[in-house]
Amino acid sequence: MKTLIVFYSNTGNTSKLAKIIGDKLDGETLEIKDQRNRNGLIGFLRAGFDAVTSNVTIIENFNLELSEYDLVIIGTPIWAGRLTPAIRTFLIGNSEVLPEVAFFTTHAGGGSSKALLQLEELAGKEPLACLSIEKSKLKEDSSDSEQEIDKYVKTLQNKFE
Template sequence: MKICIIYHSETGNTRHVAQHIASACDGKLIEIMDKGSYNRLTRFLVRCKMAQGEEKIPVEPAAIDVSGYDQLVFGSPVWAFRPTPAIHAAIDALKGCEGKKATAFCTHGGRPGQTAEVFQKWIEARGMKCVGNGNIHQNDIENEKKTRELVSLLIKDLHSA
């Protein structure tokens, strides 16, 4: 089974979890980069407002062909209680995703808010089947047990649906 992990990470937390998932399932990693020319603080403030509005932004890669994968995993930090505009743009940029199973995870410093519901909406709007969601607090990123639990949940969700 070929799994592709598509994620956006600003501080490295989401990247860390995505790498654990890729190691556990021999998955392909695709990191989404925000093409905006803001400094780090300005990017966060401007993009949080965009996250609230569930907007999209220019990203690299601009198109992602996932037709060769059986299942997809999406990862994002939580901004304004939602996934980032960059991961929204990435989901919108997918080619060959229709009918595939997908799951999503988020990393957060407070609460995940509506991130799971928004991820599910975006995934299903692209014709995929959302089979699960998970989240992990930034304080637990380095906790191998908590990270393993999240990875197990996501991989179990992928294999069970």
């Protein structure tokens, strides 16, 4: 199974999870870079506003053919209960060429169900699996999150056996 993990990460939590999943599936990773500054108080407020209003942003170009992969796993942090503008922009521009998909989110304590629905709607297809991990569990490398990640990875592997 040729796998690509596409993700956006502002604080490093989603990046950490993407790398864990990538290592377990022997997949490549592609970090989506948002051209807007999302740091500091103003960046934080703009990020929340853009997420709530379903705004898009400008992302860096990448040179990968998504259709060459069997599976594209898409990861995003949850901002105000929604997916990030960078992942929204990625999906709007690439949904037509996506092969099978799976999703994962990181969050501070909930709100992932709405974001997962947004991911599915924008991708235009049902995911093979979904994973949502609270950032505090990810930071402390809890056995709960490890089990959830392993179950997610096993589900994906089973789909391609």
